[in-house]
Each structure stands twice: as structure tokens, then as C-alpha cells.
Amino acid sequence: METKMFKTATTDLAAAAELIKKGQVIAFPTETVYGLGADATKESAVKKVFAAKNRPSDNPLIVTVANVEMVKRFVSEIPAIAEKLIANFWPGSLTIIMRYNEGALSPIVTGGLPTVAFRLPENEVTRQLITLADTPIVGPSANTSGKPSPTTAQHVWHDMHGKIAGIIDDGATAVGVESTVIDITTDVPTILRPGAVTQEALEAVIGAVNSEHRKVGADETPKAPGMKYRHYAPDVPVYMVTPDQWPAAIIWAQQQLEPVGIMATDEIIEANHLAGMDFVWSLGTDVTTANAKLFAGLRYFDERDDVETILVHHFADEGVGLAYNNRLGKASSGQYFDVEM
Incomplete structure (x- = not known):
């Protein structure tokens, strides 16, 4: 067609x-x-x-x-x-x-x-x-x-x-x-x-x-989209990174043999001297801009054959942060970055 x-x-x-x-x-x-x-x-x-x-x-x-x-x-x-x-x-x-x-x-x-x-x-x-x-x-x-x-x-x-x-x-x-x-x-x-x-x-x-943000059972019909099936997920693993974990996450990313995609706020990017780097995606200044940029960033890294892992900033569970974390949680299957992973 x-x-x-x-x-x-x-x-x-x-x-x-x-x-x-x-x-x-x-x-x-x-x-x-x-x-x-x-x-x-x-x-x-x-x-x-x-x-x-x-x-x-x-x-x-x-x-x-x-x-x-x-x-x-x-x-x-x-x-x-x-x-x-x-x-x-x-x-x-x-x-x-x-x-x-x-x-x-x-x-x-x-x-x-x-x-x-x-x-x-x-x-x-x-x-x-x-x-x-x-x-x-x-x-x-x-x-x-x-x-x-x-x-x-x-x-x-x-x-x-x-x-x-x-x-x-x-x-x-x-x-x-x-x-x-x-x-x-x-x-x-x-x-x-x-x-x-x-x-x-x-x-x-x-x-x-x-x-009610639960996932419905296998035999249950969801009333709304996003309640039952896998959503928003790239083909490679996605990990949520809390603000305090970024220094360790960036060191970990730099130690990997394959490129790691980093999706973070401008503050995190600037504080860690990541501006302009090829594997960095800006989520903007706050959770509102991050909502607007989240899916585009996940798609950007998903379409790259060289990226094996994506690290994404996690915001506080409040206000519009609930919507952002809901989508990010599904994309990452609830996985957080751990320095020992």
C-alpha cells in the first residue's frame, strides 16, 4: 500500500x-x-x-x-x-x-x-x-x-x-x-x-x-490501553537512573565495550561534561520537557544498531512525573540501574 x-x-x-x-x-x-x-x-x-x-x-x-x-x-x-x-x-x-x-x-x-x-x-x-x-x-x-x-x-x-x-x-x-x-x-x-x-x-x-496503575491478568480485558501488554519498549535493555546514581552510571557506561545511550536532563549532562557527545540525548530542563522528549529519545537509540543499553533519568513520583515514570517504567520493565549489574 x-x-x-x-x-x-x-x-x-x-x-x-x-x-x-x-x-x-x-x-x-x-x-x-x-x-x-x-x-x-x-x-x-x-x-x-x-x-x-x-x-x-x-x-x-x-x-x-x-x-x-x-x-x-x-x-x-x-x-x-x-x-x-x-x-x-x-x-x-x-x-x-x-x-x-x-x-x-x-x-x-x-x-x-x-x-x-x-x-x-x-x-x-x-x-x-x-x-x-x-x-x-x-x-x-x-x-x-x-x-x-x-x-x-x-x-x-x-x-x-x-x-x-x-x-x-x-x-x-x-x-x-x-x-x-x-x-x-x-x-x-x-x-x-x-x-x-x-x-x-x-x-x-x-x-x-x-x-490504579496495575497490570491486568492474562484472562482479563483491560478497560484502557497500556494496562496489560508490553509498551514503549526498545529492543535493547532500558534502565532507570535516579538522580543520585548518575555519577556511578556514567562511569559504568564509559567502561562498557559497546556504546550506552544516555538520556538525562541538561543539568546532569552539563555537570558530567557530556554535552555534544554522540550517545547522549537531552531530556531538557525538567519533567515537562522530559515527557515531550522521552519517546523520541527511546526511538533514536532503538534505531541505532550500535547501542546495546539505554540509561534514562527517573523523576520524582509526583505531578506529571507520574505519567513520565509510568511510561519509563514500562519501557524498562521496572529495572533500575545498579552499579553491580
Whole structure:
């Protein structure tokens, strides 16, 4: 299949929307990561997304909409708590799990569950695309399943060239990690995946919120992406490095026979005289910039045949650091650097 690169001009978006109407798959930008879009109401189109990603069939998909009216096509009513969240965080990087009308969506979208995850992205290009297609689209990350998520159109091209009909190039994403997922069908609203919208921000609007970042069992269907299968992982081992361990980690890296990729903050890089070195990837100044740069760095080293290990900065488990550490923890399988390893 030929994969076409689209710009963000209205004529390009209209052409991409026509392909979605015809049941094709188009990669689209959001403020978080790039997604794979297909008509959420056409089972044959959604199956193409699973095939392109090589995604397990019991992993539910997020339904991405252009406006709240699209959500109303699938639910009897929008609960009051959802209305508060929508008023405060949409458009934006918050995904809301609600109950939907039975039969309104294919079971392959919902994983056979009575709930579905809805998201209204901040990115105007994608909202315009969905409006032109006049249908909500599924929106998993536009990468091969299990690999680091794409934050540029070039990342998508690397994974999806020849597998999908088109890619809309809107430059690098701003947030860099996937949306926060909150389940409002539980007794207490529960965060199933942390993101840029923090627990503190949610609680300021709706009161008490639980946080559940567990990995579901082999026979259990996850309510949200990222709860069951391996995610974000390069082919080589990744180790998390706490700030106090960097001096020892850098000495260890320099002693290895094969190059070691180092992903650290500018402060760590400058303090250890690593600026400009070939095997160093800057995560910027703080956890916010690190979120935006994490996946790109993992992809950079994953595509290099000479790098055998990647060391990545670990931040405090607070605020948006929870989202960063969640993705890094999955990429590293929970492994921390140890000087004796």
C-alpha cells in the first residue's frame, strides 16, 4: 500500500477525511502523541488499525471525537461528573471512560466491555479532520504495538509506511505522552493511566479520585490501553537512573565495550561534561520537557544498531512525573540501574 504524507492545509485534510470515509487508516496528530485514525463505526476499518499495529484484539481503543455532540451518538446521557470533566479539560489530554448504548459500537472497539473511552483532543488539525469525515475515529498511538509511541510524523512513517493510507504531518507533539485516562463508571472515579492532566487537577474539579496503575491478568480485558501488554519498549535493555546514581552510571557506561545511550536532563549532562557527545540525548530542563522528549529519545537509540543499553533519568513520583515514570517504567520493565549489574 502506498502511504501518502499530508500537510495541514484544508485541501489535504479534506482528502484525508475522504479516505477515512472510505474505510482507510490515516495517522493524525494530537498534542500528546500521533494516533491511528479509522472510522470508529466501521468494523472493517477498525480491523485495519489492529492489523497495522499488530495489536492484540482484546486491547480496547479510544474513540476520538471533534465535539461533545459526537459522544452523544453513543451514550444515553452524559453523566454529571463527565460534564464537569468536559467543561474543565476538553479539548485536552484527558480520556473519559463512560458506559455506552449497547450495539452502538463494535465489540472490537470496546474489547467487548460495556464501557468506551472518549477523547476530544486539543489539536485543531485533528478536530477539523474528524469534522470533515463526520465520524468519530479510533485513536491508538500510531506505532507498532509494544514500541515507543510516535511524537513526529517521521516516527509514524518509520513504523507504518506501506501499512496505512496516509499520515498528517503537524510537526512534533507538545505533551509527548498519551492522555490521562479516567474511569467514571466506578464508585470512585479512577485514573487508569496517568498523563498531563494530574490527579490533583482532577480532584480540584470532581473531588476524590483513585489511581490504579496495575497490570491486568492474562484472562482479563483491560478497560484502557497500556494496562496489560508490553509498551514503549526498545529492543535493547532500558534502565532507570535516579538522580543520585548518575555519577556511578556514567562511569559504568564509559567502561562498557559497546556504546550506552544516555538520556538525562541538561543539568546532569552539563555537570558530567557530556554535552555534544554522540550517545547522549537531552531530556531538557525538567519533567515537562522530559515527557515531550522521552519517546523520541527511546526511538533514536532503538534505531541505532550500535547501542546495546539505554540509561534514562527517573523523576520524582509526583505531578506529571507520574505519567513520565509510568511510561519509563514500562519501557524498562521496572529495572533500575545498579552499579553491580
